[in-house]
Amino acid sequence: xxxxxxxxxxxxxxxxxxxxxxxxxxxxxxxxxxxxxxxxxxxxxxxxxxxxxxxxxxxxxxxxxxxxxxxxxxxxxxxxxxxxxxxxxxxxxxxxxxxxxxxxxxxxxxxxxxxxxxxxxxxxxxxxxxxxxxxxxxxxxxxxxxxxxxxxxxxxxxxxxxxxxxxxxxxxxxxxxxxxxxxxxxxxxxxxxxxxxxxxxxxxxxxxxxxxxxxxxxxxxxxxxxxxxxxxxxxxxxxxxxxxxxxxxxxxxxxxxxxxxxxxxxxxxxxxxxxxxxxxxxxxxxxxxxxxxxxxxxxxxxxxxxxxxxxxxxxxxxxxxxxxxxxxxxxxxxxxxxxxxxxxxxxxxxxxxxxxxxxxxxxxxxxxxxxxxxxxxxxxxxxxxxxxxxxxxxxxxxxxxxxxxxxxxxxxxxxxxxxxxxxxxxxxxxxxxxxxxxxxxxxxxxxxxxxxxxxxxxxxxxxxxxxxxxxxxxxxxxxxxxxxxxxxxxxxxxxxxxx
Amino acid sequence: xxxxxxxxxxxxxxxxxxxxxxxxxxxxxxxxxxxxxxxxxxxxxxxxxxxxxxxxxxxxxxxxxxxxxxxxxxxxxxxxxxxxxxxxxxxxxxxxxxxxxxxxxxxxxxxxxxxxxxxxxxxxxxxxxxxxxxxxxxxxxxxxxxxxxxxxxxxxxxxxxxxxxxxxxxxxxxxxxxxxxxxxxxxxxxxxxxxxxxxxxxxxxxxxxxxxxxxxxxxxxxxxxxxxxxxxxxxxxxxxxxxxxxxxxxxxxxxxxxxxxxxxxxxxxxx
Numbered sequence: 122x123x124x125x126x127x128x129x130x131x132x133x134x135x136x137x138x139x140x141x142x143x144x145x146x147x148x149x150x151x152x153x154x155x156x157x158x159x160x161x162x163x164x165x166x167x168x169x170x171x172x173x174x175x176x177x178x179x180x181x182x183x184x185x186x187x188x189x190x191x192x193x194x195x196x197x198x199x200x201x202x203x204x205x206x207x208x209x210x211x212x213x214x215x216x217x218x219x220x221x222x223x224x225x226x227x228x229x230x231x232x233x234x235x236x237x238x239x240x241x242x243x244x245x246x247x248x249x250x251x252x253x254x255x256x257x258x259x260x261x262x263x264x265x266x267x268x269x270x271x272x273x274x275x276x277x278x279x280x281x282x283x284x285x286x287x288x289x290x291x292x293x294x295x296x297x298x299x300x301x302x303x304x305x306x307x308x309x310x311x312x313x314x315x316x317x318x319x320x321x322x323x324x325x326x327x328x329x330x331x332x333x334x335x336x337x338x339x340x341x342x343x344x345x346x347x348x349x350x351x352x353x354x355x356x357x358x359x360x361x362x363x364x365x366x367x368x369x370x371x372x373x374x375x376x377x378x379x380x381x382x383x384x385x386x387x388x389x390x391x392x393x394x395x396x397x398x399x400x401x402x403x404x405x406x407x408x409x410x411x412x413x414x415x416x417x418x419x420x421x422x423x424x425x426x427x428x429x430x431x432x433x434x435x436x437x438x439x440x441x442x443x444x445x446x447x448x449x450x451x452x453x454x455x456x457x458x459x460x461x462x463x464x465x466x467x468x469x470x471x472x473x474x475x476x477x478x479x480x481x482x483x484x485x486x487x488x489x490x491x492x493x494x495x496x497x498x499x500x501x502x503x504x505x506x507x508x509x510x511x512x513x514x515x516x517x518x519x520x521x522x523x524x525x526x527x528x529x530x531x532x533x534x535x536x537x538x539x540x541x542x543x544x545x546x547x548x549x550x551x552x553x554x555x556x557x558x559x560x561x562x563x564x565x566x567x568x569x570x571x572x573x574x575x576x577x578x579x580x581x582x583x584x585x586x587x588x589x590x591x592x593x594x595x596x597x598x599x600x601x602x603x604x605x606x607x608x609x610x611x612x613x614x615x616x617x618x619x620x
Numbered sequence: 621x622x623x624x625x626x627x628x629x630x631x632x633x634x635x636x637x638x639x640x641x642x643x644x645x646x647x648x649x650x651x652x653x654x655x656x657x658x659x660x661x662x663x664x665x666x667x668x669x670x671x672x673x674x675x676x677x678x679x680x681x682x683x684x685x686x687x688x689x690x691x692x693x694x695x696x697x698x699x700x701x702x703x704x705x706x707x708x709x710x711x712x713x714x715x716x717x718x719x720x721x722x723x724x725x726x727x728x729x730x731x732x733x734x735x736x737x738x739x740x741x742x743x744x745x746x747x748x749x750x751x752x753x754x755x756x757x758x759x760x761x762x763x764x765x766x767x768x769x770x771x772x773x774x775x776x777x778x779x780x781x782x783x784x785x786x787x788x789x790x791x792x793x794x795x796x797x798x799x800x801x802x803x804x805x806x807x808x809x810x811x812x813x814x815x816x817x818x819x820x821x822x823x824x825x826x827x828x829x830x831x832x833x834x835x836x837x838x839x840x841x842x843x844x845x846x847x848x849x850x851x852x853x854x855x856x857x858x859x860x861x862x863x864x865x866x867x868x869x870x871x872x873x874x875x876x877x878x879x880x881x882x883x884x885x886x887x888x889x890x891x
Contacts, residue, residue, distance in 0.1 A: 241680065373715065377711055377712055380681070380708050380709050380711070380712060381681075381712065383680050383681055384680060384681020384682060384704075384709070384712060385681070387680040387681045387683070388681065388682075388684060391683065391684065402686070404683075404684025404685075404699070404701070405684075406681075406682075406715055407682070407701060407715040407716045407718060409647075409649075409684070409699055
């Protein structure tokens with residue numbers, strides 16, 4: 122199937138265009154050859170072979186670098202396209218040409234690192250803390266060096282380029298105040314995996330940062346201001362949870378400094394493991410947080426049922442991987458709401474993408490609306506904007522439920538069809554382990570299934586429904602989703618086999 | 621003072637089915653305060669795990685532990701904040717006693733100065749904590765002043781040896797077979813009792829080592845806690861003390877409703 126090769130070459134070039142000068146060029150090309158169909162593969166180096174009969178209409182998904190995963194984790198290593206390049210970022214990503222370079226973190230021991238090294242360094246405690254976080258970093262603005270990491274506890278190794286990136290990201294882009302504080306979060310790419318003894322391994326190649334920045338006047342400083350961020354660095358993608366954590370910890374740290382840092386870390390050390398699917402009760406600096414850990418990073422986490430919304434307290438019942446609910450997310454697109462509500466507007470978005478942030482008057486000629494608006498919801502949002510915080514929170518929760526159900530509804534026909542591709546028990550019995558996998562996805566068969574079973578989504582017409590799925594099947598998201606389903610099915614089949 | 625959000629959440633404990641096993645019980649935030657090395661962590665460990673550790677390391681910040689108790693037909697769940705006694709953590713204390721419905725202030729009966737420290741904590745709580753907070757005063761290390769009846773050979777390693785780095789270890793040595801253990805006592809029971817009565821505190825002498833008096837503290841607190849008030853206010857967002865005046869009155873009268881129940885049978889915590 123030479124076509125697949127061709128596409129991959131294009132893909133590679135495309136990546137190169139945006140500056141992906143991969144040092145692993147050879148690696149990219151070698152497995153690429155395995156996309157050519159061969160029924161005799163079984164090589165150990167190539168994860169899973171492609172197979173014959175791959176539908177012509179299906180395009181190899183373009184995986185943007187932001188969602189490429191670490192090979193070591195084997196995540197999303199598509200069985201149908203094992204040769205998708207494992208993109209690696211250039212070894213040095215310099216944040217700015219205007220800032221002086223941070224050369225070696227170790228070479229410039231900062232005041233705070235010395236203080237921090239006095240803290241509890243019991244390896245057992247540190248190991249326990251590291252189940253949850255990489256560390257808490259203090260980032261100061263140095264008149265000579267710009268933002269610099271002043272220290273991290275528990276001690277964690279940070280590569281110089283990462284340190285520069287972290288320090289830069291820990292400060293807000295622009296300030297809305299003369300004196301004050303604010304929280305923000307970011308993530309940076311882990312450049313190289315570091316030995317687990319020196320810092321906990323990342324889950325998906327990213328280090329997540331949740332920062333609390335403070336600026337206050339300080340006549341002792343040359344700049345006239347003290348600017349400082351305290352940042353929770355973590356391997357977990359739990360934005361709602363860690364945003365809350367930093368919002369509790371940040372102000373307290375500003376006030377009490379090291380004893381507070383110690384207290385926070387001691388609390389974390391006592392927490393139970395962040396086991397997927399668990400509901401945990403975590404004591405943190407005088408507060409008790411109830412956190413639901415997602416089963417997978419892709420899980421759309423629990424949102425309270427309409428009946429429970431009235432009593433839902435986002436401060437104490439946290440779906441760890443959801444987006445933070447404080448402040449209520451709906452205020453983000455307050456300005457766009459009139460556009461969404463007006464019947465003449467052409468604004469429409471893919472149902473799985475929350476319409477956060479479009480500018481006032483934002484219109485799109487390219488977005489075609491496939492499904493009917495949920496006018497009741499829009500009405501609720503509009504009313505809530507004039508209401509109090511509770512109304513805004515409830516409306517935000519309603520919005521999440523809306524997107525959650527829309528997403529499920531989009532997936533339902535795909536999942537229904539995919540179920541028919543799982544080998545039957547008889548097929549499983551007959552086949553060898555190597556060939557046990559989901560049968561090829563055929564667009565034609567999918568559309569036949571869609572026609573037969575329909576969809577619960579309020580499509581504006583049947584042709585819109587077809588158009589929508591035709592478009593969806595061409596997206597990278599679909600490719601990733603399919604690859605993941607294949608991996609899950611394969612895993613289950615292999616498990617059955619070995620049992 | 622309750623705003624809309626607070627009154628919304630007020631019924632959660634009773635009705636919210638999504639929050640798992642904790643929703644049926646009444647959550648009681650309890651804080652332990654006191655000088656270093658008086659045995660706060662040992663008191664909690666005895667209460668929560670019925671264990672005693674001779675050489676406990678000093679607490680950093682505050683440890684969080686929970687214990688569920690049954691009192692008559694009520695289920696209470698103590699959320700316990702066991703604070704560090706060390707001086708450098710003292711400024712953090714308000715964060716732990718904020719919104720607390722109960723406090724146990726611990727001193728060491730073999731160290732007079734620890735009662736003075738306890739008094740200053742009580743004062744701070746009465747000034748700054750919730751107006752209706754239930755405070756218990758616990759004079760710990762009772763085992764040190766009692767003739768050791770169990771095993772004469774075993775030297776009585778008190779919890780006072782813990783946190784030795786705070787240089788607050790008990791004066792004197794372990795009581796010998798013919799020693800006068802009572803001589804170690806520096807705080808007479810009557811003196812502490814009189815102070816507690818005057819200040820409106822529950823009072824106990826305890827030994828985390830033998831377990832004496834430990835469950836009693838938490839039982840009596842449970843009886844005195846204005847549970848209806850906690851249910852009416854809210855854990856978390858609400859400040860149970862915010863609508864305190866009414867409950868405050870109840871407290872003055874000795875926690876009426878609960879006392880009535882408690883009078884029938886002196887049911888200990890089921891723990």
